[in-house]
Amino acid sequence: MNLILEVWRQKNANDTGSFVTYEAKDIIPDMSFLEMLDVVNEDLIARGEQPIAFDSDCREGICGTCSMVINGIAHGGLRGTTACQLHMRHFSDGDTITVEPWRASAFPVIRDLVTDRDAFDRIIQAGGFVSVNTGGTPDANALPIPKTDADEAMDAAACIGCGACVAACKNASAMLFVSAKVSHLALLPQGKPEAERRVLNMVKQMSIEGFGSCTVTGSCEAVCPKEISIDFIARMNREYGKAILKNRTDSKEGA
Amino acid sequence: MAILNSNIPSGPVAQKWEKHKFDMKLVNPANKRKFDVIVVGSGLAGASAAATMAELGYNVKCFCFQDSPRRAHSIAAQGGINAAKNYQNDGDSIYRLFYDTIKGGDFRAREANVYRLAQVSVNIIDQCAAQGVPFAREYGGLLSNRSFGGAQVSRTFYARGQTGQQLLIGAYQALERQIGLGKVKMYSRTEMLELVLIDGHAKGIIVRDLVTGAISTHAGDAVVLATGGYGNVFYLSTNAKGCNVTATWRAYKKGACFANPCYTQIHPTCIPVSGEHQSKLTLMSESLRNDGRVWIPKRKEDCRKVPHEIPEEARDYILERKYPSYGNLAPRDISSRAAKEACDEGRGVGPSGLGVYLDFADAIKRLGENVIRERYANLFDMYEKITGENAYKLPMRIYPAVHYTMGGSWVDYNLMSNVPGLFVLGEANFSDHGANRLGASALMQGLADGYFVLPYTIGNYFASAKQPKPKADHPEFKKALDDVQARTKRLLSIKGKRTVNSFHKELGKIMWEKCGMARSEQSLKEALKLIPALREEFYKNVNVAGSEGEFNQNLEHAGRLADFFEFGELLCHDALHRNESCGGHFRVEYQTEDGEAKRNDEDYAYVAAWEYAGEGKPPILNKEPLVYEEIHMSTRSYK
Numbered sequence: 001m002n003l004i005l006e007v008w009r010q011k012n013a014n015d016t017g018s019f020v021t022y023e024a025k026d027i028i029p030d031m032s033f034l035e036m037l038d039v040v041n042e043d044l045i046a047r048g049e050q051p052i053a054f055d056s057d058c059r060e061g062i063c064g065t066c067s068m069v070i071n072g073i074a075h076g077g078l079r080g081t082t083a084c085q086l087h088m089r090h091f092s093d094g095d096t097i098t099v100e101p102w103r104a105s106a107f108p109v110i111r112d113l114v115t116d117r118d119a120f121d122r123i124i125q126a127g128g129f130v131s132v133n134t135g136g137t138p139d140a141n142a143l144p145i146p147k148t149d150a151d152e153a154m155d156a157a158a159c160i161g162c163g164a165c166v167a168a169c170k171n172a173s174a175m176l177f178v179s180a181k182v183s184h185l186a187l188l189p190q191g192k193p194e195a196e197r198r199v200l201n202m203v204k205q206m207s208i209e210g211f212g213s214c215t216v217t218g219s220c221e222a223v224c225p226k227e228i229s230i231d232f233i234a235r236m237n238r239e240y241g242k243a244i245l246k247n248r249t250d251s252k253e254g255a
Numbered sequence: 256m257a258i259l260n261s262n263i264p265s266g267p268v269a270q271k272w273e274k275h276k277f278d279m280k281l282v283n284p285a286n287k288r289k290f291d292v293i294v295v296g297s298g299l300a301g302a303s304a305a306a307t308m309a310e311l312g313y314n315v316k317c318f319c320f321q322d323s324p325r326r327a328h329s330i331a332a333q334g335g336i337n338a339a340k341n342y343q344n345d346g347d348s349i350y351r352l353f354y355d356t357i358k359g360g361d362f363r364a365r366e367a368n369v370y371r372l373a374q375v376s377v378n379i380i381d382q383c384a385a386q387g388v389p390f391a392r393e394y395g396g397l398l399s400n401r402s403f404g405g406a407q408v409s410r411t412f413y414a415r416g417q418t419g420q421q422l423l424i425g426a427y428q429a430l431e432r433q434i435g436l437g438k439v440k441m442y443s444r445t446e447m448l449e450l451v452l453i454d455g456h457a458k459g460i461i462v463r464d465l466v467t468g469a470i471s472t473h474a475g476d477a478v479v480l481a482t483g484g485y486g487n488v489f490y491l492s493t494n495a496k497g498c499n500v501t502a503t504w505r506a507y508k509k510g511a512c513f514a515n516p517c518y519t520q521i522h523p524t525c526i527p528v529s530g531e532h533q534s535k536l537t538l539m540s541e542s543l544r545n546d547g548r549v550w551i552p553k554r555k556e557d558c559r560k561v562p563h564e565i566p567e568e569a570r571d572y573i574l575e576r577k578y579p580s581y582g583n584l585a586p587r588d589i590s591s592r593a594a595k596e597a598c599d600e601g602r603g604v605g606p607s608g609l610g611v612y613l614d615f616a617d618a619i620k621r622l623g624e625n626v627i628r629e630r631y632a633n634l635f636d637m638y639e640k641i642t643g644e645n646a647y648k649l650p651m652r653i654y655p656a657v658h659y660t661m662g663g664s665w666v667d668y669n670l671m672s673n674v675p676g677l678f679v680l681g682e683a684n685f686s687d688h689g690a691n692r693l694g695a696s697a698l699m700q701g702l703a704d705g706y707f708v709l710p711y712t713i714g715n716y717f718a719s720a721k722q723p724k725p726k727a728d729h730p731e732f733k734k735a736l737d738d739v740q741a742r743t744k745r746l747l748s749i750k751g752k753r754t755v756n757s758f759h760k761e762l763g764k765i766m767w768e769k770c771g772m773a774r775s776e777q778s779l780k781e782a783l784k785l786i787p788a789l790r791e792e793f794y795k796n797v798n799v800a801g802s803e804g805e806f807n808q809n810l811e812h813a814g815r816l817a818d819f820f821e822f823g824e825l826l827c828h829d830a831l832h833r834n835e836s837c838g839g840h841f842r843v844e845y846q847t848e849d850g851e852a853k854r855n856d857e858d859y860a861y862v863a864a865w866e867y868a869g870e871g872k873p874p875i876l877n878k879e880p881l882v883y884e885e886i887h888m889s890t891r892s893y894k
Contacts, residue, residue, distance in 0.1 A: 012805070030529040032641075038534055038756070045754045045800045045809065053808055055322065057495040060537045061637060062420055063326040078640075085640045110466055111806040118443070121323050125435035129428035130387045134307040134706045135378070137385035141342060144396025154389040154414060157421060161325055190387045 001027050001093035005040065007052055008100040013108050013116075019098070022052075029089035033076060034059060034066060036088055037099075052099075053112040061085040061225060064160030067167070068113045069100040074164035074223040082162065082225040102163050104172035106210045117163050119209040120177060126205035127198035128181040130190050149187050156184035158226040165220035165228075171212025176220040178206050179236035180228050186239050196243035203240055257512050257866045259879050262667040263367040268885050269349075272371045275668070276711055280718030287312030290717050293460055293475035295447045295502050297324030297430065299423055299698060300681025301481030303705030306429035309438035311710055316473060317430065317439050318462060320446040320497055320811075325427040328483055328495040329701060332419025333540035333634065335401060335411035336383075336698040338376040343400055347408040349373045354886060356696060359405040359586055360661075360689020361838035361854065362888045363518070365862070365881065367668055368686045375707040376699050380412055382706055386425040390414050403694035404541050405586040405893075411695045416540055416633040422698055426705070446811065447502050448742075449735045450478065450509045450677070457506075457677035458725035459732060461739045465811060468804040470739055472732040474725040477676045477713055480506060481705065484660035484682040486519070488819045488826060489771070490763020492657035493525060493538040499815035500822045503664045503683050507825075511672040512864035512877060514685035515662035516822070517830035520692055520839045521772050522658030523549075523590035526641050526651075527610040536656040537641055539613070539634055541694040544583045546618035546627060547651070549574045549590070551602045551611045558604050562612055562650050573597055573611070581893040588691045588839045588852070589893060591655035595772050596850065598654070605652045614650035655772060659697060661688040661839060662829075665864040665879070669712035670704060673864075675720060678713060680704035685862065690838025743803050746813045751796030755813045758793050762786065762816070762823060770827050775843045779831040783824060790820040825865055825874060832876065835859045856888050 003024040010017030024040050031039070034056050041051035057065040061082040068083050070076035076086040091097065099113065107115040157180070165176035182199050185191030191198070214233060221230045264275040282290065290313050294305040297319040305317040321327060339352040352373040357364055380398070384390060391399040391413050400409040414421035433439040442462065449461035451472070459474040485500035486492035507513045524539045550570045552558050557565050573593045578585040585593075594611045597603060604610045619627050624647055628635070635646045642652070664672050664679035666686055671678050681701040688696060769782035793816070801807040836845040836852035837859070845853045862879040 028530060028532065029643075031532045032534070035532045035534050039532060042754050042756060045798060046752075048798075048800075050800055051809055053806060057321060057326055057497050058328060058331045059496060059535045060331060060493075061640075062417065063321075063328070063330050063495060065321065065326050080636070081640060085637070087640065087643070089643055114806065116466075117322060121325075121431060121434075121441075121443075124428060124431040129432040130385065131432065132382075132385045132429075133310040134303070134382060134429075134710070137378075137381045140340070140380045140384035140390075141397045143384070145392055146396055147392045147394050150389050150392040153387075154391075154421075157389050157414075157424065158417060160420070161323065184389065185387050188387050188389065190385055 001091070003027055003091065003094070004096040006096065006098040009052070009112055010109050012111055017109065027088050029087065031088045032059065032084055033070065033086040033088065034084050053114050055114050056084055059084040062160060064162035067102050067115060067162055067164070069102065069167055071098055074102070074167040075225055080225055080227045102167035104166045104211070106172060106174070107163060107166065119211070120161050120163065122209060123174065123178060123202055123205045124181065127194070127201035130185060131194060143189055145188060153184050153187040156180045156187065156228065156232050159228050160226055162225060164223045164225060166211065168219040168223040169212065170217070170219070171215065173214045174206050174211035175214040175233050175236070176224060176228055176230065178202050179232040182236045182239055183232040186235070195239060196247055199236060199239045199243050200247060256875060257510070257673045257864070257877050259512065259665065259673055259864055259877050260667060261365065261879055262669055263365070264668065268366060268370045271367050272374055279711060279715035282714045282717050284312055288314060290314065291316065291475040292477050292479060292713065293473055294318070294479045294481060295460065296327065296481035296483060296683070298327030298329035298481060298483060298681060299426055299701030300705040301327070302423065302426035302430045303702050304479055304481060304680055304709045305439055306426060306433050307706050307710045308713065309433035315433070315439040316442065316475065318442045318445045318447055320444065320465060322444050324430055324441065324443060325424060327423060328498055329423045329698070330420045331495065332698055333416045333538065334403060334542040335413035335418045335695040336379065336422060337403065337410050337695040338380045338412060338699065339373050339410060340377055340380060342398060343409045345408045347410050351408065352376060352410065355406050356687070356693060357689070357886050358891055359691055359693035361691050361852070361891055362689065362856070362860070362883065363837055363881065364687055364689030366883060366885055371708070372687050372700060372703050375703045378707055379699060379702045383422055383425050386429060388414060388421045388425045401542055402545055402584060404544065404584045404590070405693040413542070416542070416631060419698060422702065426702070448505065448739045448814065450506045451731050451735045452509055452674065453725055453729055453731050456675045456720070456722050461735045466806050468807065470736060472727060472736055474727045474732070476722065476724065477678060477716060479678045479680060479709065480664065480683050481680040482683045484663070485822060486657045486660050488762070488823045489657040489766045490759050491528065491533060491536050491767070493522060493536050496535060499818065501815055501818045503679065504818040504822050506664060506672065506674065506677060508867050509674065510867065511674045511677055512665040512866050513662070513825060514665035514862050514864045515829065516826040516865070517833055517840045518661035518690045518838060519657060520587060520659040520661060521591040521655045523587055523594055523655050524613060524653045525656035525658070526638065527605055527607060527654040537637065538656070538658060539638060539651060539653060541587070543613060543631060543634060546630070547583065547613040547615050548572055548617060549583055549611055549613055551597045551604060555601045558602060558608070578893045585893045586691060586693060591772060592841060594655055610652035610654045612650035613653045615646065616650070619647065659692055661685065661690060661692055665862065669715065670709055671712065671716060676716060676722065678709055680709055690840055743810065743814070746797070746799050746810065746817065747803060749794065749797050749799065751798050753796050753798060755797060755799060755809055755816055758789065758797060759812070759816050759819070761789055762819060765789070766823055766826070770830055773841050773843050774830050776831065779827050782827045783831070786820065786824045786827065793820060828874065829863055829865065833859055833863065854890070860888070
């Protein structure tokens with residue numbers, strides 16, 4: 001099939017950027033969306049033009065590197081699917097497809113479709129861990145964890161940190177990402193001792209990074225390639241409320 | 256010739272590590288902050304090493320080419336991690352894990368290293384559980400296990416089909432904690448392009464900032480490479496697009512020997528290639544073979560039929576037939592070859608004829624679709640996304656693909672290469688898997704090296720080598736920086752007619768066809784002619800887009816490919832010299848009557864550690880003999 005692409009081209013963070021039209025020819029249904037872009041790029045290089053910069057690595061939906069808004073929807077709108085796992089059989093001959101980077105002030109554009117998501121790492125640095133050093137840990141079976149808790153923690157831990165939730169949100173809020181980590185660790189006994197500090201510090205960092213507020217529209221959940229539930233946002237709000245009440249002094253400095 | 260001393264401690268195998276830990280010199284806690292350690296790579300091995308060393312008090316600089324350390328390719332490991340916990344009371348022990356790993360590696364791994372790996376495996380699970388890794392659990396709250404290839408016990412711990420992701424996130428969180436505490440300085444989107452030696456010791460690296468294109472130097476008291484494997488020399492592999500050999504190859508060219516490059520693992524259960532556009536291959540976890548049965552039609556004429564129209568008696572369950580005691584859980588090298596043979600006979604399935612069925616119908620009948628969904632839902636979903644087929648209704652089609660590389664930088668028992676101060680961890684080194692890695696052992700090795708081995712042995716190096724602090728203005732840094740800039744300029748100046756990717760694809764085809772699942776003297780000799788010719792064309796006719804002082808993915812790819820060209824030749828060279836079949840290295844001239852790999856212990860029971868001899872000169876072969884004191888070398892049988 002043949003397609004028309006409207007691709008966001010932006011040389012660097014300071015450039016204003018604009019859409020440029022390209023043709024994607026002889027695309028076959030078994031190609032992934034990124035393989036389709038590879039075809040376009042090979043053609044651009046052969047013509048002496050700059051290829052479209054886009055992030056990708058594992059190309060099997062787990063590393064969270066690929067990040068693009070396709071036809072206005074982060075990762076392209078196939079439920080539970082990253083852009084790298086979106087295949088061209090979901091498009092038809094003659095389609096016009098727009099491709100843009102994540103748009104959020106906390107994720108500045110580096111080039112074309114590539115953005116800087118270091119803000120997510122800094123939120124994890126603020127508290128998204130269990131403070132245990134290597135060694136001296138008890139036997140893994142010494143602390144039984146109910147299967148339902150472990151399963152729910154895993155549901156939250158499945159987050160790949162791609163940032164689609166932020167890209168989809170009208171306020172560019174990072175609540176789904178932050179709540180997934182807060183919930184993953186709060187659900188497990190290992191994460192309990194630091195649960196209050198964690199949620200306070202991570203939420204504080206989220207604000208510092210310039211992510212917006214959550215108004216619970218659910219657009220994040222709708223695009224999340226790992227289908228992380230917004231129930232975790234509710235859980236985080238509960239954790240946050242508890243922590244605020246118990247740590248009044250912290251909260252004045254903090255959130 | 257390089258001097259290769261494996262530094263294996265004396266004494267019985269079970270006590271070597273304990274004894275060694277006591278014998279090693281220590282750096283006192285207050286002095287640790289005087290040492291700067293450079294860690295390249297942030298996967299399981301790199302992140303765990305960087306975090307642990309920072310916890311101990313060292314100053315760590317950690318580098319990764321990805322945009323975040325959380326994206327390193329360890330994340331894609333699906334099935335699980337082995338540990339000799341014997342939680343299932345099914346006869347497992349440290350000794351059995353040690354034995355299985357040595358046997359699985361086809362008697363080409365170092366006993367002492369493997370024993371230590373089995374010993375620390377139990378600590379890894381404890382460590383990860385304490386970090387909050389959400390391992391699968393039973394209703395009683397205890398950890399759940401599954402079985403993996405090459406083992407007759409259930410010792411694999413897992414977190415759904417995302418074990419690598421969860422273990423990496425655990426290590427990543429530990430690393431981020433140290434970054435937050437200021438003990439690790441993280442450089443993401445930064446690629447190592449050269450190693451710097453001063454007075455023979457590794458003292459720094461040259462890196463390129465992938466966003467700005469700026470090239471800079473970093474000095475340290477030791478350099479740790481945890482940069483993964485070289486599977487992408489085949490172009491198509493299950494590796495991430497960015498995986499490359501550059502770090503260990505640069506180290507090789509600075510004198511660090513490269514061991515056993517021909518030991519490459521072809522994983523039996525990957526989704527078949529669908530066409531020329533294919534940019535990478537996707538693995539379907541080995542854990543699927545717990546419940547899936549591998550079969551092909553007995554008769555060629557049935558290959559095009561819908562699978563459920565082929566009656567039971569017309570099916571050939573190849574692994575169950577050939578290897579009754581291990582059945583569908585035969586090791587990877589053996590299962591891959593069985594699939595290849597079947598397809599070579601013309602009995603392959605799917606549009607390309609390069610595929611076998613992995614069928615869950617019996618398991619679904621026995622356990623119900625819900626149980627299968629619970630165990631493997633994410634894998635079935637991934638399969639459907641890629642192929643458009645529902646594997647609950649139709650059998651999966653799978654075919655072998657390059658997955659893991661057992662070879663790597665030569666290291667001693669301390670994980671130090673023959674270049675003092677240069678340590679190599681995880682898939683990037685050669686040490687623990689011999690000629691074939693068993694499933695669920697890569698995660699184990701990466702974390703063993705990073706959490707529990709390197710943090711001890713690096714202190715011993717600092718305390719005994721007593722090297723002066725490197726100065727960043729040392730002429731060696733300037734020289735290395737100039738070399739990197741010259742290489743970059745050269746690639747950009749060619750402006751020929753062919754794209755980088757087209758060269759990479761062609762190299763991959765040569766490697767796969769001539770040096771893939773079956774290798775022969777003739778095919779390898781052909782490859783050794785084709786690769787240099789292609790490399791020559793590359794340097795005359797490649798067109799690398801853009802310039803150096805900007806974000807330039809095409810330039811990154813070109814630099815990695817330039818190293819793959821040189822490395823691919825060494826791989827073929829090693830495969831040609833090893834006149835035997837063992838593990839993942841299958842030479843068609845050396846097979847038993849029924850087509851199994853035929854080892855030659857008399858002549859080849861050694862580690863082949865190749866040493867760089869200079870531009871245009873053949874590499875020098877150094878041999879480290881493999882001595883088996885504990886386990887009798889026998890012919891591997893999974894029948």
